[in-house]
Amino acid sequence: MARWKLSCRNSTAIAIGLPLFLSPSLRAQDAPAPPTAPVTAPAQTMVVLGSATPVPLAESPRPVVVLPVKPMELFAATPLDLLRQDSSVFLEQRGAGGAQSDLVLQGGSFEQTLVLLNGFRINDAQTSHHNLDLPLPMEAMNSIQVLEGAGSTLHGVDALSGVVDFLTAAPDRDSLRLRLGEGSFQANEESLLAAATRRRWSGRITADRNFSTGFMVDRDYRNQDASAESWNASRFGVTDLLFAGSDRSFGANQFYGDYPSWERTKGLFASIRQELGSRTVAAFAFRRHTDDYVLVRGDPAIYENNHTDGSWQASLRHTLTFHKTSALLVGLEGDGDSIRSFNFSAGVTSFALGIHARNRGAGYIDLDLRPAQKPWSFSAGAREEIFSGGALAVFSPQLSASLRVAARFKLRASGGYGFRIPTYTDLYYSDPVTRGDPNLKPESAWSGDLGADWASIRRLTLSVTAFYSQQHNTIDYVRANSTQPWQAANLNGLRFAGADSTLTWLASKSQTVRISWTGLSGAQGALRGLESEYVFNYPVQNLHATWTAQLGRALTVTNMVQLAQRYQQSVYPVWNLALTHDAGRLRPYLRLTNLSNTGYHEISGVAMPPREIMGGFALEIGK
Helix, strand or coil: CCCCECEECCCCEECCCCCCCCCCCEEECCCCECCCCCCECCCCCEECCCCCCCEECCCCCCCEEEEECHHHCCCCCCHHHHHCCCCCEEEECCCHHHCCCEEEECCCCHHHEEEEECCEECCCCCCHHHCCCCCCCHHHEEEEEEEECCCHHHHCCCCCCEEEEEEECCCCCCEEEEEEEEEHHHEEEEEEEEEEECCCEEEEEEEEEEEECCCCCCCCEEEEEEEEEEEEECCCCEEEEEEEEEEEEEECCECCECCCCEEEEEEEEEEEEEECCCCEEEEEEEEEEEEEEECCCCCCCCCEEEEEEEEEEEEEEEEEEECCCEEEEEEEEEEEEEEEEEEEECCEEEEEEEEEEEEEEEEEEEEEECCCCCCEEEEEEEEEEEEHHHCCEEEEEEEEEEEEEECCEEEEEEEEEEEECCCHHHHHCECCCEECCCCCCCEEEEEEEEEEEEECCCCEEEEEEEEEEEEECEEEEEECCCCCCEEEEEECCCEEEEEEEEEEEEEECCEEEEEEEEEEEECCHHHCCCEECCHHHCEEEEEEEEEEEEECCCEEEEEEEEEEEECCCCCEEEEEEEEEECCCCEEEEEEEECCCCCCCEEECCEECCCCEEEEEEEEEEEC
């Protein structure tokens, strides 16, 4: 049985325990729980998204995917490789290395998914293209959780089609880990992890970098990340301090049109989470992000943008438990963001996005009823969010319920309201090919899902979910034809319906087969003959099949095949293969990406890399 550690976040804690022979990703549900100290957690999967109290994997009414990181560190080059394991997640990536990637859930645009780090917001105020610009290395992460559907009741703005939370965890032993690898196109990856534990304190330092000359002209990249996190247990509870930073530069050929562009982003993140007894949690975080964009690489005098945005967030949560298994969560939050943005063209300096700032505050409540010895559960929540100046207030309700019909069969349903405010790029950006609109309205959606989970005695599990979303004032960039610039606009009449299913078969103690499929259908009448730049890039079909086998005591072979079809595009296959040896001090690995050598685009006009090979080893030193 794998041993999982305590993970601290601004809402509460997560504890995950999974047998290593299980599928590398699991469908879970949500909740939070107060931690006690940075020690080993019990061997049960608990989740922290979308609910007031900890919910075991088998009992939650919300559809959530849980992706453990630690057993898959040699399999994955970046956290994005882990997200690709499930068909409900569709990544719109612009090449290798993790630079400039977007994430789509349930037909929503990439802007409609809220990205969290230990429960803190990472979504970028400048542009949602930087939402996955994570400030810390994958080695610092313990798991990734994905909530499908509206999550604004507990998580606020931007959680319109889903929430993704990247979670860290306190180490349970002293350790030192080094990883080195080399691959195609002069690619190189290096990482360092150092962890220490004492009676009431534990800490971890991580750093990594990866770089490549690129598979085509002006598609090179260089990424660097570092983090330091500590957990200290006192009479008040656990104090979690995290500091992280990133520096990413990359050739952006084709990213924003037919230009040999270049871009560099830097991020700083700091957070503190403090327990005040067993029922109250206070948290604060600050994020700073810079973006330097050059239209023609090597000649910034033609056109260059410099953006600097910052954000802060504070929260206070209190949980009241009653009847032992039910709870009432009450919370207050405050958030703010600001930007300073300039462009330089032909020696002239002017405002790009300008200088702006905005703040908001929210109060919310969530009731979870889980009567002991009863086969049902029910959750109801509501949130009121008020924006600076009082010009806008948003009410976000949410309901969910589950019913266990039989010991191995459960029905579940949920519905709620999600919303998103425009980024500063949506509002104020302007160049010859793209124009924002300062009069854009916030976008919103009512969404719901129905699902069933079934487990067989014979190592077979099946999860099926049908979902529907009705959107209002959807923000997209549209144009009448290719001779006109893209114009930010609000669209109405968008509806998305779909289904996803996951079948997991434990063929033996050493083999797992997992098949995940998601299908989507959308109403396109809102376009009225216009072209869409982002909203209608969703996958109408997305199939993932994974076969994992352990050969001997520690050698693992992972075969993963994806068949995807974007809206009005052809089906394309991608085959990835990995061999890892995750035992002993010296742990070699080999990854073959796009083994099928498929030429494909996840974003129109941006070619993805051909076949790539990466090999290396990790050196593990620890007690």
